[in-house]
Amino acid sequence: MNRIRNSAFDRARMNNMTTEDVDLRFADLDAWPLGSAMEAMWEGQLAAVAAIGHALPAITAAAEAAKTALGDHGRIVYVGAGTSGRVAVQDGAELTPTFAWPGKRVRFIVAGGDSAFVTSIEGAEDDVDDAVRQINAARLKPQDVVIAVAASGTTPFTVAGLQKAGSFGAVTIGLANNPGTALLASAKFPILIETGRELIAGSTRMKAGTAQKIVLNLISSGIMLRLGRVYRGMMVNMLPTNAKLKRRAEAMVAKIASCDPPHAARSLEQAGGDIKTAVLLALGVDRSDAEAVLKDCDGNLRRVFAELAADVDDNRERKQSVANKP
Template identity: 45%
Template sequence: MTSTAAFAALRAQLAALTTEAFRPELADLDRLPTRAIAELMNADDAAVAAAVAGQLPRIAAAIDAIAERMGRGGRLVYAGAGTAGRLGVLDASECPPTFATGPGQVVGLVAGGPDALVNAVEGAEDRAEAAVADLAALGLTADDAVVGVSASGRTPYAVGAVEHARRAGALTVGLSCNAGSALGAAAEHAIEVVTGPELITGSTRLKAGTAQKLVLNMISTITMVRLGKTYGNLMVDLRASNDKLRARARRIVAQATGAGDAEIEAALAETGGEVKNAILVLLGGVDGPAAARLLAAADGRLRPALDAARER
């Protein structure tokens, strides 16, 4: 195919995408007052949650499948390009401080590598083979789950990542913002949040980016809930690495136990600052070493560890 023919084919593909569609009613956008443009953007954003709601059954099914893989030692890997890839890296980077995930347990891959987080790496998203190489460098296994993220649903890097992961036996999820996407077709679990044309034509960092962020929040957060990383709605696997988080750790222990300051300080001191262990000491009536053993026997889940402590 000649370069002219290839360009024409690509143009036709993009024209079929709702995320790339032109909104003629906004043709005079640049002439509007700032307040009016802000109101238009806000109205657009208000519709995103409803679009996500329409995909909740698919999102929940994907989360359950991811949690099952991670429960047996697998990893959660996001793969995308541009805004989509950066959102995956952002979500992955928040998991260690929030849920004390281990090194490499949640991974974000962005086409073009770390430089692409702050600079556009031209052509990186078009290389499916780069996604294969990036996943190979991780030593991808059948226990892992790979989530390809692409607003258009056709980005070669994201589609290539999902296709390679599926061949390797890993769980695959395709998150896009167009119906009937190539990414969705390649994945076992297709999540297609159709947000429609953007305020600025083709700028999918807007509604599409917001939708992807909402879904990624759900995937990581609810997966961690399923893995026992919370106690109720308290993040008891918090890694207290600074003064703000140490204060939050004390507050979480107080909210979970109702204990006084002196008791909380003693429990945290006895457990090396581990929130979950400190709660078990206070509610289960055990010492620090016993709390650690009970949690290990319960795969780190606080509720069954508490039940076991109370039965002693």
């Protein structure tokens, strides 16, 4: 059956669904002066941000597990429907331009398919069979990380997708805005963000959506931090694919290598646009040595500098030892 009827999913929808409840404080929101309504909606956004604080340990645990699993070949897979699916797509789409995360290592499993990225296909959220088909087509492995997002925590497509992903041994992360729901129960790493009633009942594009976007930002950025794709607050894996990004890359090389802009620009050109390699070239490291040490350190620039410093110390000790011989 493509649609679930009278199932556990449907029964769960009747319980713990605060995101669907009318908040009596705002029952007459449409009659308020617009300025007052705007202030109330803004305060709702602030409350959504504050609700994330309690979940930081769970978010951190999920990011750590994801980093450990991904290795050199694992993929980040987002699963969702409706608003939550589109919020997830927004996060995943930014991984390549921000962190040079390979496009083949990110995948979207969204109810309704690619067309749902920009068009609302609400009925698709009940299509459990499609969720299973898409998960099967992804050929998941234990190295893959699946992040499923649903404000309700009961969306049949999303729950079924996460459960199927778990059967392949993938790391499963579930993000929901209602407690005690099937999505959280199905995830190895459940993340509950209790944003409560929406000012406009059921409009989870507001408080719930804001919280989801922030949590996804934290998870994906945390993964990239641990993978060494950030150094001293800079996205050193970024690809300089346009004039603005080229200027940004040159500025990064100049700052990290403490060199002048022309030298940074030459080094970046010699490195074929690779910022980390360019930094080492700007510091006088041979190209082949730069590439070798980056490979040995899994591309982590902080580890590279620690290793180079250790080599300098070793050389200094050897020279001192020779000098001290009678």
